[in-house]
Amino acid sequence: MEGVSNLPGEVHKGDVDRTIRELDNAIKDIEEALKKVRAAPNRVSDSELKAEDSMEIMIKAYKDATESEPFLPSRASVLPALLAMRKAHQTTEQTKAHTLSQADVLNQTKKRVEEEQVNLREQRALQAALETRLQSLREGLETREEKTPEQLARDRIATLKKQKATFDRQTLVVMKDLDWFIENHLGAMLAAEELGGPVVGEMTEIDTQELTAGFNAHGKLKKVKASLGEDKRQRRIDEIWGGASEQQGARGKRKREGDEASAASAEMRDLTEQLLNQAMESGGDSSAAYIRIPRESAAVRFLVRSKVAEFHPKDANRLRLIDFGRELDD
Template sequence: MDAIHGPVRVDGPYEAELERTMQELKKRKKELEDAVHELRASAVASGAAPSPQDSLEIMTKAYLDMAEGEPLLPPRGSVLPALLAMRRAQQIIAETTEYTDSQSASLEQVKRRTEAEQVSLREQQALQAALRSRIRALREGLENREEKTGEQFAKERMAELRHQKDHWDKQTSSLMKDLDWFIGEHLGPMLAAEELGGPVVGELMEIDPDDLSAGFTAQGKLKKTRDQPDQDGRQRRIDDIWGPQDQQGQTNKRRREGDEAAAASAEMRDLMEQLMNKLMEAGGETSGSYVEIPRESAAARFLVRSKVAVFHPKNARRLRLVDFARDLED
């Protein structure tokens, strides 16, 4: 009989039943052993080895005796059935645990493969939908082309270009208005302050144009405003820095007399206009887009610092706008 695997704990009456069952099994085992010894002894006493026929008859008789005899069953109340059932349950649990562990890795691999296949399926479906949409658009476009003549295509293209031109003209006009307002309200006073010996544009954000009449100290600080500034001297200073009105072009005609901020604003507007016109006339040719400037003004330095314009590498009196569109095309 196979040994019972694993510890089995029994208490009280079960100990007695277990002991009795073990004694019965040992007794039955001894009876079988004695029968085997008797058979061996009778074979030795006869002095002749059993023939194959005799061995077959013995085995047949033993089999018939076992088959016709009552089976060996444990007595009523024996714990042997419970022990056998417990051992079988333990074996099944162990086998199930081992099988579950072996299948966990396979299940994880199947899950990962399933997720990857689902992602691939979604991508394929999206690609298929995009291709169908593209094919439908191409078919519709082909049908429209077949129905339209070359003259109709030309008219539609011209109308589209005119619409785009109107759109960009409006955008340009709006930007120019915003630029003009920014120069007059904010940039002009800062440019005037730099020209008068004050801080560089951007270092002093809030500047009152009326305070510019007093000028700046050698340390770049505003002087105290006079109660009654010398208008004639102020006008001469403006003319010395920015030039008289008749030399500043049409833009400077809007300048108020004796107003440094307005003079600086007019100079910036005039310079921007010259640079843009020169760039358009050059048609993208860099060497032909330079503008001759009378001096290295605060307006010119501001455009260079802002990376909107660049000086000529060999002549600081020549200035041009950066051709952003050409840089993008390159």
């Protein structure tokens, strides 16, 4: 059984041996021919050959090679199969190497395709938006062409009036909210800072009745030992908040009425009102938007710290609102 199973292998081995012997014999024949040529007595050296001689030799060699029978292995030779296998192996290895080298190129190409697809979608979306915008402009232009200049002017005026009415309503809402914030929160904190307490924001919960006793040198509320006399308390309010109010008519009267928080609230309202009015009257001229302040009160310091107002660079007694609109226009 073992002899039968090894028979194909022995046959293949015998074919390989015969092929090797054939190749060895062919090599020996070629070597013998070379020896005879080299040993020929009338052999001419390469340096003595002329161009015509070399040409004749090459022509004769090509002619002999064409007319002579080519070397072919025997029918039982495995040389053709070995050559075919070697060629197939080389081709396979080259294909694998090329495939590996092209993997990075393939990944880069896929990424590029994805990027181009994204760009294409963005360009299509942009094109659609531009076409929509162009269509709306065309429709608006056609509508304008149908109207006379007087009609266009009336439409523009009506649009501006609607915008003004909207802005007025929004301004009223904002001013009401600001007034409520000053009255219920900011006034007490401003009064506390003015009386020697912490700056606005450090003490958010303040009882207006506790402001009667004032603050000590460390900024802490004093203990209320006895109620401060109404006259003395009113004199203190007039000394702090009444200096400028005497020249402001009804505004000054509001400051002198009520407690310290109410006086501070009235001062903040007056200050914001003056700043807003002056900003409107300046007509966009920043140098004309300043108002003159009698002193650097807690309300003034709060507006400056909040980046709402700013002092004149050369006069600390002049104050103006920061022109946010100019920054947006620029």
